Amino acid sequence: MIIDKIDIYGYGKWVNQQFELSDGLQLFVGENEAGKSTLQSFIRSILFGFPTRHRRVNQLNTYEPKTSEKYGGRLLLRETTMGDVWVERTQSGVTITTPDGQILPESQLDQILAGLDVNLYDSFYSFTLANLQELANIGSDQLNDYFLGIGTLGSDKFIELSNHLEKQSTQLYKKGGSVPPLNVLLNEYEELQQRTAQYESQNDTYQQFIAQKQQVELQIEQNIAAIKEAEIALHQSEQLLAMYQIYQRLVKVRKELGELTYIPITNTLNTELTNTEAMVERLQNENVSLASRLEELQSQLKQETRLEWANNRTTEREQWLQLTIQAKEDYNNLEKLERQLVEIEHRLNQLAQRGQFYPDKINQQKTIPYEEAESLLSQTAEIERQIDRIGIERKHFIDQRKDVQNQIAQRQQQITYFEHQAINLKEQLKEVTRPSDYLVGLLMLLIGGLIWLYNQFQPLNQLLIRSGFGLLLAGILMIGYIAFSHARKRQEYDLDAIDQSILALEHEIEHFAQQMQQLSLTINAREDEQNHSKQQLTEFNQQKRHWLTQHGFYPTADLELIVKTNPVQQYIDEKEKQSQFQKEAGGLQARLANWLEKITPMLERFPASSAQLRDLIRHVETIESNLQLVLNNSRINLERQTATQESIDINMQEIERLNQFIQDEYQKLNVENRKEFDQLIERNEYIRSLEEKERLYLEQIGDKEAQLEQIGDQASLEAIIERHQRKLQSLRDSIEPLQHQRANCAVEINNLEQDGTYSDLLQQLEDQRAAIIELYQDWATRKLSSSMIVQTLRQGLDNPIEEMNDLANQIFKILSNHRYEHIRINKRNLKVVMATGDVFEPHELSQGTLEQLYVSLRLAFIQSAVTMIRMPIIIDDAFVNFDETRRSYAYDVLKQVGEKHQILYFTFDKAVCDQFESEQIIDLEKMN
Incomplete structure (x- = not known):
């Protein structure tokens, strides 16, 4: 069975x-x-039904869709016992249809699955990572039985399935029974037959x-x-006619075989002779090359x-070499x-420059009076100290005068400030x-006075008089207040104090x-003293310059440094060292001149391109090195000539030996040369091709050879065929x-059967017959499946299935990278054999090897059990913990x-x- 398509509704x-x-x-492929x-x-x-409360022990999720009202889907199954079928399962139930729309009974699904339920399917056709990890939890004493349980030697699951099918078939029919449904139908059918026979015997015309x-049908059957x-x-006859030409070719082939004689030649002789001749040719070519090489070496030596x-x-x-060294x-x-x-x-020049003297003048003097120089330096230093002291004192007085000038300037600034302040105060006042x-x-005083005067001449009312008196009084008070205020302001702006401050500053x-x-x-007095001291310093400097020029130094030289x-x-020490080095150099030059004189013969034979001493030394070394190279090359050349000659001699001996081997083989076969040997091989090949044709013709003719020998010619056979054709047409x-x-x-x-009672009996008989056939097919399927399982398992128990062992060995060898050669299985135990010949039991293997053994046995058993049932294999990431190689x-x-076999492999x-x-x-991620 193959799952061709998956169609999920929800x-x-x-x-x-x-x-x-x-x-x-x-x-x-997909992530979690x-x-x-x-x-x-x-x-x-x-295939087996939606998860129920019973089945949800290991499957907690019923996977009911949240975004779809329809729950379920369908699978297109190919190569089943019913052919190609769609299996559809929804909440309404299961439906089985053919691709052309024909609906099959629901019971056909059990036949398609050969009675397997989901537990049996998972036990044999599905395994996961958990199955491999479970091996680590099995005790060493249980491993052997566990692995035996994977193959047919311990297939209790299939035995259980066989018993289950046998039980179901017994429930349908039991020999001598009366309760099973098929027994009931058969008994009822027998009664109907008897009643129908009674009605038939009552009708003579019907029987005629x-x-x-029946007589006509008998004649038809006889004619058929x-x-x-x-x-x-x-x-x-037609087969004989078709084979007659083949038979004629067979006779011709046998005639040719009788005329030819087959001379047996070993399968490797032709290859050995070809390789030997190729070796001879190669050795001859090699000798030619070696001879050419020998001549070349001799020519090189002569040149x-x-x-x-x-x-x-x-x-x-x-x-010469020692002298050159x-x-x-x-x-x-x-x-x-x-x-x-x-x-x-x-260094001499640098000493003269740093010492600031003339070398030629120094060489004329024996001693230099440094005491005079030291006296001049001490007197000059004293005067310089005096000049510095006077300068310091003069500077001190100048600084004091600057301070006094600053004080005067400050006082003048203060006077100016006070004068500006007095002017500002006067303006403010x-x-x-x-x-x-x-x-x-x-x-107000004027208005009040006018009112009072006007009242003197002409009396006014009291209010006006009082107003005028009030204005007069207010004016007097206001003028008095303002006069008092002005006097107080003049006291606040004290200008006399400013004038006194200015006077005090002018005294300072x-x-x-x-x-x-x-x-x-x-x-001025200190400046006169300083000028006098500088005059003295100038005189002492003139004396120093005179001393320097007198004793060979630069006039500007630093006397103190000297x-x-x-x-x-x-300078004198360096001059002495110079004289010593010049003497040593003269001795070396004399020895080099002597060396040149002694190597004159070599230079005459091998002239140098340069007369420089270094170039001549290098030239002599190069000549000697080249001569040594020539001598070494000549020695190597002679060694190569000897080795080449020895190789030529060895090759000649090998050629003689190989030629003798070829001649001996030719003599055994009674041939003279390679051409005759090739002709002999071609003849043997031709004889083998004739024998193959003879075998092929005999296979095509089969057991008809004796009949073909009795045929005179093809025309007589064609006449026999024509008689058979006429007879067949007549029949x-x-x-x-x-x-x-x-x-x-x-x-x-x-027409006679249209009578009601008889017709009803016949219809009941046909209905009963159809029911018996349908129930019989169901019983036969279960009985046959049980019998096949028992027969297969019985064969496996008596003699372990060789095909399964071979498949397990092949798979185990691949998984273990040929470290293990095969698996030994018998009724009691299981062992594995390494390529080295060592034998191990399951508990002696590593976890990784146990997993490989488990996979090998599972896959081998599935393939070997294909005669019983063939189902897709489901593997859920079983190899995720394997390393990359495994x-x-x-x-x-x-x-x-x-x-x-179809395999559905799920992995992340x-x-x-x-x-x-x-x-x-x-x-799967791209389909989400």
Whole structure:
């Protein structure tokens, strides 16, 4: 059985989703929550029913959809016992239909699944990572029985299935029973037959037509039998005619074989001779190359002209080489001395420059009077100290005068400040004591006075008089208040104090002016003393310059530095060292000249391109190195000539031996050369091809050879075929009248059967017969399935299935990378054998090897049990804990098993996509 298509109406997260599966290995890839477990549960639910309360022990989720009202879906199954069928399961129940729409009984699903339920299916056709991890929890004493239980040796699940099917068949029919449904139907059918027979015996006419019909049917059957015999005879004659030409070719082939003689030649002789001849040819070609190489080496040795000169002057060359080594050392020392002399000359110049003297004048003096210089330095220092002291004092007085000048300036600034302040106060006082402040009071006083005077001349009313008196009084008070206020302002602005401060500052300025005059006189006196001391310092400097020029120094030289460092003495020491180095250099030059004289013969034979000493030394070393190379090459050349000659001799011996082997083999076969040997091989090949044709013709003819020998010619056989054809046509023509006669009898019988009682009995008999057939098919299916399982298991118990062992060995070998060769299984135990021959029991294996053994036995048993039932294999990430290498081997096994069996492999490992074709992979995440 193969699941071809999955159509989900609503199941968990999957709603209105379709999948098309491949016949072999199909991978479902997706992370957690991608729907892998949901899809596995859907397949089990469609085949075996939705999860119920009983089945939810290990499956807690019923996967009822939240976004769809319809619960369930369907599967398209191919290669079942019913052909291609759709199995649809919803909340309404299960429906089985063919692709053309025909609805099958629900009981057919049990036949398609061969009686398997979900537990049996999971036990044999499904395994997960949990099954492999379970191996770690099984005790060592139970492992052997556990692995025996995987194969047919311990298939209690299949035995249980067989017993279950046997029990169901017994419930349908039991020999001698009366209760089972099929027994009841058979008894009722027998009673109906008896009642029908009674009605038939009462009708003579009916019996006559029945007898006549049976007689006609007998004649038809006899004619049909005669037709079949005639057809067989015709077919045999036609076969003989078709085989006659093959027989003629067989006779011809046998004639050719009788004329040829087969000379046996071993299968490897031709290869050995070909390889030997190729070896001879290769050795001959190699000798040609070696001879050419030998001539080339001899020619190279003759062309080397320096070899003889070097061999004749071995002693002189050794002396020249030793002298050259010494000359090289002398030349290096000479170059070192010359560099040191240059450095000394450079230091002498630097000493003369730093010491500020003239070398030629220094060389003329024996001693230099440094005491005079020290006396001049001490006197000069004393005068310089005196000048500094006077300068410091003068500077001090100048600073005091500057302070006095600053005091005078400060006082003048203060006087200016006070003068500006007095001017500002006077302006402010004018502003706050303006005469216009009296205007309002005077105006009020004037109005009050006018009212009083007017009242004197003409009396006014009291109110006006009082108003005038009030204005007069208010004016007097206001003028008095303003006068008092102005007087107080004048007291606040005290201008006399400012004038007194200015006067005091002017007295201080006069005092500071007298001090500044006194300081100026003191400063002038100190300046005169300083000028006198500078005049003395100039005279002493002239004396120093005179002393410097007198003793060979620069006039501008630093006398103090000369006295402290004494550069002249350093200069004299360097001059002595220079003289010593010049003497050593002269000795080295003399030795190099002697070396040049002694190597003159070599330079005459091998002239140098340069006359420089270093170039000559390098030239001699190069010549000697080249000569040594020539001598080494000549030695190597002679060794190669010897080795080449030895190789040629060895090859010649091998060629003689191989040629002798070839001639011996030719002599055994009675041939002279390779051409005759090839002809002999071709003849043997031709004889074998004739024998193959003879075998093929005999297979085609079969057991008809004796009959073909008796045939005279092809024309007589064709005449026999023509007689058979005429007879066959005559028999076929005689059937048609008989068929018309049978039809007439059937019409008469049918008319007589229209009587109600007899007709009802016949209808009941047909209905009962149909019910018996249907129930019998169900009973036969279960009985046959049980019998097949028992027969297969019985064979496995008596003799373990060789096919399963072979399959398990192949799978286990691949999974273990050929570390284990095969698995030994018998009734009592199971053992594995390594490639080294070591034998282990299951409890002695590692966890990884136990998992590989488990997978091998499960897959091998599934393939070997295909004769009983064939179901898709479901694997749920069983190899996720395998390392990369073991997982790769496991995928190779899946590819191999998938060629003959459908496998549905569910995994979250996306690396598996690199191991398989894209057509085999369904990415569940992309379908969400």
